[in-house]
Amino acid sequence: MKRVIAPLRDFLHRESSSGTLILIASAFGLIAANSGLADTYFAFLDLKFQIGPSSLELEFTILKSINYLLMSLFFFVVGLEIKRELTSGHLASFKAAAAPLFAAIGGMSLPAIIYLAIAGGVEPNGWAVPVATDIALAVGLLGLVGSSAIASLRSFLLALAVIDDIGAILIIALVYSTGVNLSWGLAGLLTIFAILGFRKLGSQSALVYLPLALSLWYCAYRFGIHPTIAGVILGLLTPNIARTKSNLADSEDGSVSVIEYLEHKFHPISSYVIVPIFA
Template sequence: MARPRSTPRLFGLGGWAEARRVAAILRQETIGGALLLGAALLGMIWANTPWSGGYEALRDYQLGPEALHLDLTVGTWAADGLLAIFFFVAGLELKREFVAGDLREPRRAAVPVAAAAGGVVVPALLYLLIAGGDAARGWAVPTATDIAFALAVLAVVGRHLPSALRTFMLTLAVVDDLIAIAIIAIFYTAGLAVLPLLGALVPLTAFALLVRRQVRSWWLLLPLAAATWVLVHESGVHATVAGVLLAFTVPARSGLAEHFEHRFRPISAGVAVPVFAFLTAGVTIGGLDGLADALSDPLAVGVVAGLVVGKVVGITAATWLAARFTKATLDEGLGWADVAGLGMLGGIGFTVSLLIGELAFGHGTDRLEVVTVAVLTGSVASALLAAVVLRARNRVYRRLRAAEEVDEDRDGVPDAYQS
């Protein structure tokens, strides 16, 4: 007699190694998120002091070889150069998840991918419905999730949440970044120069051949990565795409991807993203009246609504639809309040939202200042709402764990992960 097929479970336990890896990433991102927030506050405070001219002079100072069209401002170097490191790490994480992680199984990967897609479509539609008109080109601003900031909040308020939820949030944020970089490459490329783009394939291919041979020598790999970045930048495609392309060439199963991630994550979280936030968040608000004027703009209302409302609705609805059509149920002990809390966490746009805002409306424009105020407001509001919901759920899971004796075998692996 055939055994009845088990009901599919959403957010079921994955592997123990994967759970440990996610926990380690959360610990690292707590520090990175704090640095990110501190840098953004410092930039905003400086830009609203009598010494704001110094901030603007630093941000707009040009440096770099003019012959290579790289005489860029410091702010542009941060957006195009430093964020390429951020997307390199995100690309490594994404490839590892889908090649060697728990999400290599299509059934397990489908839910966070669907949730990320819902978290892009609904905020974009809500933004267009509210802002529209000449602001329509900023439709992608509220679609992004800031992986560093979101994971930092989750690490602080969700220490006792089930590891499956944390893995889900990490994967959702990484897939969200991939969608964002695709949006940037397709919709925010003003003009495409084919020859430099084809030329980028030469150093990219050489980089791929070396990493597949397990070469780790920086003096060989770094010049090839830099050449790829320069040529992608010259092609008109946003240079951060080079970071993702380079990451995708690194083998995920050989340990090299983990090695690069270990080396570059501290640079990304501790330097690249905070510096970008510092140089981007410095907008002149003009006191409470100026803040009120900025937030009453339909563009700002669309961004805030997209982040605070659109994200949680899109992520939660897409997850529910995935459960509905696969006839899956939430894993035992989990509730839809957990999913809604993660959806709120997805509304922390910040880094990538600010980048898309700059691409959509141009550096130093009045519209970009409105976008920046809206992104900061929406991200902070989403973080606070998520903290309230997830902290309440965290207390529930902490009591459950305290009531149950957690058994561990001599190898230190909980029994729940043994099957």
């Protein structure tokens, strides 16, 4: 058994492994979508299921559940990493944090300008389509270079991709959405204030924050924007303070930050399960 488990553990501990899995999953998806398996493949992605009572309006296809549910956890992990970099990492200074912001603005503006220059006369309303960066694939493929990647470069690209993606979500919500429900947006803001209130009280209980996290996701979903933005918000709201009574083996003083603890718990799921499925 050890002969099987040890190589698997080594593989999962290598940062480049997630990028390898993404390439394999992407190749499988391309083959399935362009072969005799195509009908079965797309029929599977279109399978529908209901979460909870029908009044919640949580009916999903397999594809939608990946994009809305699983990717929310991925964006939560990304939000955690950015928060850590903003508070104690390579983006802690204003100059370092401003660089990906301006780069993202340029990265959103230039594709839109190119689109309008080429197709503006035919279909001008499609200018927002090329704005977004596929952050899941961008971050995953960055892992292919593993430890050889400069940490500051990874932080820069990660922040750039997230800002770009959030910008695209907001553009689509403001420009294209016709069913935005402001009351759910207000409920989402109240949920954020509740999270900040419990933070102020020093609470670190999952029994407190899990219902609030689910509530924020649902508010974003019913508000009419892509609910993965709730994952980013939750990650950025997570405090970079010490969490005691941790059982992490690599902790020297018996405590790690809340962000490090959550990253340790959810990063493997995000990198080795969610992103390959998304790919």
